[in-house]
């Protein structure tokens with residue numbers, strides 16, 4: 001046992017927390033597993049943790065038992081609040097709960113650095129939240145690391161290498177300013193109810209500075225344009241950048257006949273610098 005609170009199956013029964021698909025609710029009920037996920041984030045003792053979608057609180061309990069200084073948990077489903085309040089009472093002053101949509105709430109008013117983000121994300125908003133965390137204008141961001149559960153397929157896009165099917169916009173956004181690796185794989189049966197697909201936990205650490213210089217907005221736009229038409233040669237996919245796109249690609253050390261998935265992060269950054277200058 002990691003704490004003296006009731007087992008999660010009892011919590012779910014007591015508060016009638018029948019999982020809702022519309023909220024991406026696939027709960028983790030094994031507290032040894034949630035503690036293991038918390039440990040993937042490293043030493044939490046001096047850190048505030050932001051958790052999105054605590055649900056009945058399995059991962060929340062893992063985070064608190066692993067020594068997080070404070071956890072801010074943002075949950076959309078008000079049915080989960082009584083279960084979360086019970087956890088807050090067992091860890092006085094260490095769990096702060098906000099009810100609402102994580103896409104609408106600015107968590108920064110409630111957090112003190114150093115901050116780590118750890119979550120079993122709802123599938124419907126997971127990628128959008130990740131992109132927001134990866135694309136602030138200024139770097140380093142407000143968080144030190146992200147330890148996030150995703151569908152396996154999304155996790156593979158984050159850690160992909162050039163030339164692979166999974167390589168794309170998410171790969172480049174993540175790897176430009178972070179180290180990213182898959183640290184755990186989970187079969188559908190680890191969740192209640194089991195989802196249709198496998199899942200994986202990705203750990204991303206914010207680098208002190210981007211790997212290569214580039215303007216974030218220019219890089220983000222050119223990567224999006226290149227992968228929007230990933231089967232096309234770049235000279236066609238990037239036609240919108242004006243007449244001399246071939247010359248600009250060559251200046252960046254890129255063959256105009258190459259396709260987006262063949263281009264490394266370093267080359268995309270070089271292209272963003274050429275485009276910015278132009």
Ligand code: SAM
Nearest residue numbers: 023026027028053054055076077101102120122
């Ligand atoms: N952390 C719990 C666990 O591991 O068992 C639950 C994870 S479940 C995959 C996702 C949770 O996110 C659900 O509790 C769901 O209600 C919540 N959720 C869904 N959309 C949300 C949103 N936009 N903002 C905050 N929470 C959301």
